[in-house]
Amino acid sequence: MPGDGIGPEITEQAVRILEAVTEGTGLSLNFIPGLIGGAAYDAAGHPFPDATRDAALKADAVLLGAVGGPQYDNLDRPLRPERGLLGIRSAMGLFANLRPAILYPQLADSSSLKSEVVAGLDILIVRELTGGAYFGQPRGIRVVDGQREGFNTMHYNEMEIERIGRVAFEAAMQRGRKVCSVDKANVLETSELWREVMIRVSKDYPEVELSHMYVDNAAMQLVRWPKQFDVIVTENLFGDILSDQASMLTGSIGMLPSASLNDKGQGLYEPSHGSAPDIAGQGIANPLATILSAAMLLRYSFGRADLAQRIESAVNDVLEQGLRTRDICTKNDQEVSTQAMGDAMVAILRR
Ligand SMILES: NC(=O)C1=CN([C@@H]2O[C@H](COP(=O)(O)OP(=O)(O)OC[C@H]3O[C@@H](n4cnc5c(N)ncnc54)[C@H](O)[C@@H]3O)[C@@H](O)[C@H]2O)C=CC1
Ligand SMILES: CC(C)CC(=O)C(=O)O
Numbered sequence: 122m123p124g125d126g127i128g129p130e131i132t133e134q135a136v137r138i139l140e141a142v143t144e145g146t147g148l149s150l151n152f153i154p155g156l157i158g159g160a161a162y163d164a165a166g167h168p169f170p171d172a173t174r175d176a177a178l179k180a181d182a183v184l185l186g187a188v189g190g191p192q193y194d195n196l197d198r199p200l201r202p203e204r205g206l207l208g209i210r211s212a213m214g215l216f217a218n219l220r221p222a223i224l225y226p227q228l229a230d231s232s233s234l235k236s237e238v239v240a241g242l243d244i245l246i247v248r249e250l251t252g253g254a255y256f257g258q259p260r261g262i263r264v265v266d267g268q269r270e271g272f273n274t275m276h277y278n279e280m281e282i283e284r285i286g287r288v289a290f291e292a293a294m295q296r297g298r299k300v301c302s303v304d305k306a307n308v309l310e311t312s313e314l315w316r317e318v319m320i321r322v323s324k325d326y327p328e329v330e331l332s333h334m335y336v337d338n339a340a341m342q343l344v345r346w347p348k349q350f351d352v353i354v355t356e357n358l359f360g361d362i363l364s365d366q367a368s369m370l371t372g373s374i375g376m377l378p379s380a381s382l383n384d385k386g387q388g389l390y391e392p393s394h395g396s397a398p399d400i401a402g403q404g405i406a407n408p409l410a411t412i413l414s415a416a417m418l419l420r421y422s423f424g425r426a427d428l429a430q431r432i433e434s435a436v437n438d439v440l441e442q443g444l445r446t447r448d449i450c451t452k453n454d455q456e457v458s459t460q461a462m463g464d465a466m467v468a469i470l471r472r
């Protein structure tokens with residue numbers, strides 16, 4: 122599902138990479154195109170058409186570009202492209218969003234932070250994806266005392282908190298065995314319950330160290346000393362914001378992939394960034410976040426960690442060759458287009 126803006130440019134490259142890496146491996150992927158976001162609104166009058174829903178629910182995995190654009194910003198809210206994305210996340214029950222922020226060593230100078238602050242960075246943000254203010258009812262704009270007032274509702278029940286907690290603790294068991302739960306328990310009741318449930322879940326994982334941090338402090342700590350974190354688990358809105366922030370530790374938001382998983386073994390894979398209308402159609406978008414999301418697709422939806430690693434190692438190789446899209450290009454590098462980055466990746470994978 123390419124979606125809008127740079128979506129078609131970056132998914133095109135990710136599909137080429139998936140085709141190249143699976144060649145001759147016994148895994149043959151059948152790609153079914155799907156409309157989502159503004160592209161779906163233009164073609165079918167809705168950002169998440171029934172045909173897209175049906176195809177998504179039948180698929181093993183969904184690869185998605187991004188949705189949204191200024192031409193859609195004045196549509197009624199239910200018809201906006203972003204609602205298509207929220208719709209597919211909800212329809213597939215994709216409650217667990219994994220956003221790994223890993224610094225490829227060649228990009229230490231592309232980060233806005235000092236290289237010693239980010240060198241060796243490897244953190245995983247586990248973001249709850251189907252609850253919180255993005256989905257809470259009631260919501261709307263109403264008139265109160267003659268004034269228009271916007272309102273949203275944030276709520277989380279114990280089941281929702283527990284299941285995302287378990288995802289974070291299980292992930293930590295495979296990594297550095299530390300979970301930092303980020304909340305706003307000094308102010309919000311949802312966070313008070315969140316913290317209580319995280320402590321309860323942690324009892325089942327005695328090898329994992331659980332800590333808690335308020336979200337404002339977490340935003341500061343992420344740029345002060347990000348390597349203190351292993352796994353961060355947090356609710357939907359906080360995770361959305363903190364993951365964009367963490368992306369800059371890796372050099373660019375164009376490097377941050379994501380996997381969104383449900384409890385039926387299905388997944389949706391998309392870069393953490395949006396449709397970047399400011400650079401759409403220019404052939405300069407970084408396709409690596411989407412390509413790394415395709416690697417996550419092979420790992421989580423097809424059990425092919427071997428193929429995922431081949432893609433990740435090819436990303437390392439193209440960076441080693443000095444190839445950079447504009448967002449990660451510093452003065453000694455060779456700037457290449459979205460397509461040329463894809464070409465270089467395919468050449469490495471077919472070698
Ligand atoms: N998952 C999704 O589909 C998301 C969609 N959006 C939508 O995207 C549209 C634009 O939103 P923004 O806030 O501007 O966020 P954005 O993530 O699209 O762009 C932010 C900045 O990062 C740059 N950027 C993003 N991806 C890049 C890439 N792969 N290579 C190089 N540079 C890249 C953009 O050029 C822009 O300067 C809006 O309509 C928004 O609602 C925003 C976030 C997520
Ligand atoms: C556009 C939003 C629905 C989502 C978002 O910003 C994200 O998932 O990162």
Ligand SMILES: [Mg+2]
Nearest residue numbers: 361362365393
């Ligand atoms: Mg976001």
